[in-house]
Amino acid sequence: MHDINAIRKDPDAFDAAMATRGVSSCAADMLVLDDKRRAAIAEAQDLQTRRNEASKKIGQAKGQGDDAEAQRLMDEVAGLKEELQKAEEVERVTNAELTEALAAIPNLPLDDVPVGQDEDANVEIRRHGKPREGKAEHFEIGEALGMMDFETAAALSGSRFVVLRDALARLDRALGNFMIDLHINEFGYRETALPVLVRDDAVYGTGQLPKFAEDLFRTENGYWLTPTAEVTLTNLVREQITDAAALPLRFTALTQCFRSEAGAAGRDTRGMIRQHQFTKVELVSIVDAESGEAELERKTQCAEEVLKRLELPYRVMQLCTGDMGFGARKTYDLEVWLPGQNAYREISSVSYCGDFQGRRMNARYRHEGEKQTHFVHTLNGSGLAVGRTLVAVLENYVNEDGTVSVPEVLRPYMGGLEIIGETNG
RNA sequence: GGAGGGGUGGCUGAGUGGUUGAAAGCGGCGGUCUUGAAAACCGUUGAGCGUUUGCGCGUUCCGGGGGUUCGAAUCCCUCCCCCUCCGCCA
Numbered sequence: 383m384h385d386i387n388a389i390r391k392d393p394d395a396f397d398a399a400m401a402t403r404g405v406s407s408c409a410a411d412m413l414v415l416d417d418k419r420r421a422a423i424a425e426a427q428d429l430q431t432r433r434n435e436a437s438k439k440i441g442q443a444k445g446q447g448d449d450a451e452a453q454r455l456m457d458e459v460a461g462l463k464e465e466l467q468k469a470e471e472v473e474r475v476t477n478a479e480l481t482e483a484l485a486a487i488p489n490l491p492l493d494d495v496p497v498g499q500d501e502d503a504n505v506e507i508r509r510h511g512k513p514r515e516g517k518a519e520h521f522e523i524g525e526a527l528g529m530m531d532f533e534t535a536a537a538l539s540g541s542r543f544v545v546l547r548d549a550l551a552r553l554d555r556a557l558g559n560f561m562i563d564l565h566i567n568e569f570g571y572r573e574t575a576l577p578v579l580v581r582d583d584a585v586y587g588t589g590q591l592p593k594f595a596e597d598l599f600r601t602e603n604g605y606w607l608t609p610t611a612e613v614t615l616t617n618l619v620r621e622q623i624t625d626a627a628a629l630p631l632r633f634t635a636l637t638q639c640f641r642s643e644a645g646a647a648g649r650d651t652r653g654m655i656r657q658h659q660f661t662k663v664e665l666v667s668i669v670d671a672e673s674g675e676a677e678l679e680r681k682t683q684c685a686e687e688v689l690k691r692l693e694l695p696y697r698v699m700q701l702c703t704g705d706m707g708f709g710a711r712k713t714y715d716l717e718v719w720l721p722g723q724n725a726y727r728e729i730s731s732v733s734y735c736g737d738f739q740g741r742r743m744n745a746r747y748r749h750e751g752e753k754q755t756h757f758v759h760t761l762n763g764s765g766l767a768v769g770r771t772l773v774a775v776l777e778n779y780v781n782e783d784g785t786v787s788v789p790e791v792l793r794p795y796m797g798g799l800e801i802i803g804e805t806n807g
Numbered sequence: 808g809g810a811g812g813g814g815u816g817g818c819u820g821a822g823u824g825g826u827u828g829a830a831a832g833c834g835g836c837g838g839u840c841u842u843g844a845a846a847a848c849c850g851u852u853g854a855g856c857g858u859u860u861g862c863g864c865g866u867u868c869c870g871g872g873g874g875u876u877c878g879a880a881u882c883c884c885u886c887c888c889c890c891u892c893c894g895c896c897a
Contacts, residue, residue, distance in 0.1 A: 423857055427866045434866090437878040441825035456877050463877075581887095623854085746854095755854080 383741040384484050386416050399490045402497045402703040412483050419476035426469040433462050485586075486593055489738040491703045492675070492712045498702030505702070507714065510686070511695030516721020516780070520773040521653035523722075523780050524550060527803045530654075541651065542643060542658045549802040553775065553788070554661065556795035558636045558768045561663040561688050565765055569684045571634035571665060576614040578638055579605040584617045587743035589709035596644045599658075607640035611664035612762040619668050620743035623755055629747060630677060631668040634765065636661060653773070655727065660769040667761040670747060671737070674759040675712070678734040682714045685730045685765040691791045694774050695719035697726055711736045718770070722777040729770045732763030 389396045393409035400408065436459040443452040496505050524530025529550035535543040546554055565571040585591040585606050590598060590613065599607040608614055615633040624631070639662050650656035665684060669677050682698065689696045701713040710733035717726035740746070740757035748755045779787045785803035788796050 420857070423866085427857065430866060433877070438826060440877055444825075452877090459877055 383738060384487060384490075385741065386412065386480065386484065389413065390416060396490070400487070402491060402495075403488055403706070404499065404704055405488060408483070408487065412480060415476050415480045415483065419473060419480055422469050422473035422476060426466060426473055429462055429466040429469060433459060433466065436462075482592075485742070488706075488708045489711050489735060491706065492734075495706070495712055496700065496702045497704075499704040500702075501705045503702035504699045504705055504715070507698040507700050509695075509697040510690065511693065511719065513695045513719040514721055514778070516724070516777050518777070518780060519653060519722035520720075520776040523776045523784070523786065524654075526784050527786070529802075532653075539658075542656065544654050544657065549796070549799065550772070552796060552799075553792070553802065554768060554772055556792045557771050557775070558661055558663060559795050560691075560792055561765060561768070561771075562634060562636050564688060564691070565634045565663065565665060565684060568687075569632070571632040571684075574615060574618070574633050574635045576608075576611055576635050576637055578608050578614075578640070580608055580613060580617075581605065584613055584620070587617050587620055587745075588613045588739050589742065593708065597642055599640045599642055608637070609641045610639050610662065610762075610764075611635040611637040612666060615664055615666035616668075616739055616760050616762060617743060618666075619745040619758060622745060624668070624745070624747040624758065626670055626747045626749040629668060629670050629758075630673060633666045633668075634663060636663050636768075654769050655773060657769060660767065662767045662769075663765050665732075665763045665765040668745070669759050669761065671756055671759055674734050674736060674761065677761050678712060678714070678732065681761055681763045681765075682716070682732045685716055685732055685763050688766050688771075689716065689718060689729070692771070692775065692789045694771075694778055696729070707731070707733060709733070709735045709738050711738070716766070718774045720774060720777050727770065729774065730764040730766045733761065735760045735762070 384396075389409050390413060393413060396409045397407035400406075436455055440452050440455045443449075443455065496503060498504070518526075521530060521532070524546075525532075527550065529547045531545040531547065532543075535545045538545070562573060566573050579601065581604070582591060585598070585608075590609060591606075598609055601607070614637075615635055618633060619631065638659055640659055641657075643656060643658060646656060654660075665681055667677050667681060686696070686698070696716055696718045699715045699717055701710075701715060706713045713731060713733040715728050716730035716732070718729040719725075720727050737757035737759050739760045745758045745760075746755040747758050775789060775792075776786055779789060781787060781801075783803075785801050787801055788799055793800060
């Protein structure tokens with residue numbers, strides 16, 4: 383959600399920034415609406431003033447028993463009501479139109495975001511680890527182990543689901559536990575257990591609604607299944623005024639995520655890369671206006687640390703203007719090396735959203751002793767997507783004989799197991 | 808799912824149509840007093856929006872939305888949430 387006052391101040395700059403995201407100029411249309419809206423407000427307020435004054439006098443006259451005077455005043459303001467309703471209707475309609483228009487516009491990129499149309503214009507920031515060659519994709523490895531079962535999953539739920547068994551099921555759980563422990567013990571995130579079913583307002587607050595409803599699952603009685611814990615963790619502060627001294631707030635959660643993948647027909651149809659349901663550890667920060675960019679760097683490092691400790695090679699990409707998500711001002715993607723695909727694939731996306739979500743959620747903070755409130759700035763990032771991490775572990779740790787070594791840091795979470803696939807492993 | 812009771816400022820809680828944005832208390836802030844602190848006393852203390860260079864002025868908000876009325880925290884409709892009892896249930 384954008385601040386209409388900021389657009390009014392410099393509509394050309396707004397349009398220019400939007401152009402880099404592939405959004406055609408729209409400031410002028412909104413300013414027309416805004417003018418109409420403000421004129422209606424002024425008119426309505428003027429009418430209200432006159433009505434309030436008259437009403438007060440009527441009350442006084444009645445209090446003194448002067449019914450004739452009261453009646454005279456009532457006749458005098460009789461016409462006001464209709465006028466007022468008209469002005470209020472204009473105000474309501476224009477306000478709704480303006481809000482709707484503003485809600486459909488993506489966030490503004492920061493100045494240092496590379497301009498480009500799509501992922502080809504993304505910029506590599508750094509690399510870590512040495513990629514190795516591989517032959518097998520994760521589903522081949524998993525199926526050979528007899529622990530990754532897409533057929534049974536299809537019988538239960540259709541495509542884009544998986545059943546994991548035995549050591550792979552446990553590996554999935556181990557990964558989630560390892561990640562969340564790292565973030566709460568070493569990086570100061572507060573663990574949170576959350577609903578996965580939420581109402582419209584929450585999904586609107588983080589920006590998935592109203593534009594991206596088709597990407598979400600919805601229950602028959604109107605709940606949305608959260609596509610990411612970003613939704614719930616960020617909305618933790620909605621409609622509140624937080625004491626600035628309490629910032630930054632850092633939340634993490636391990637949750638199931640649900641995505642319809644409506645626009646992804648034919649992409650990554652095999653395997654666990656793109657599922658309707660997957661687990662993810664999410665990292666959300668609520669910060670003040672000054673700390674957002676530094677927090678983005680910090681959060682990115684928190685996510686990278688997971689890959690470092692798992693000894694998985696990866697690179698950090700900065701997304702260009704055209705490839706960033708709707709609510710983001712600046713985004714880093716972490717791409718893990720997948721030997722089976724001979725490619726880097728996204729495993730985390732860390733974004734700074736400015737006050738875009740704070741405004742939509744009406745989430746504010748205030749410095750002690752100051753009257754002024756400010757919208758909170760928000761950041762979110764995966765730390766990491768557990769399903770894709772499992773994929774990466776399989777492809778990077780598979781041995782010649784088809785067994786899979788368990789990364790050192792996960793062994794305590796696996797009951798000491800070192801190799802998956804050996805006899806009863 | 809059935810029946811009933813509620814949602815008022817940071818908190819507790821009055822207020823059932825007329826200077827009520829809202830009594831009172833608590834909490835917060837400032838001051839008097841004090842070597843300092845406490846106590847006591849005095850003052851002050853909600854969030855938006857519009858307008859203005861600014862002081863300010865105006866306006867809206869008593870869970871959300873709509874309605875009745877010259878006038879709504881107060882009456883009506885509707886939705887949401889919370890609580891109690893019953894039913895069901897991990």
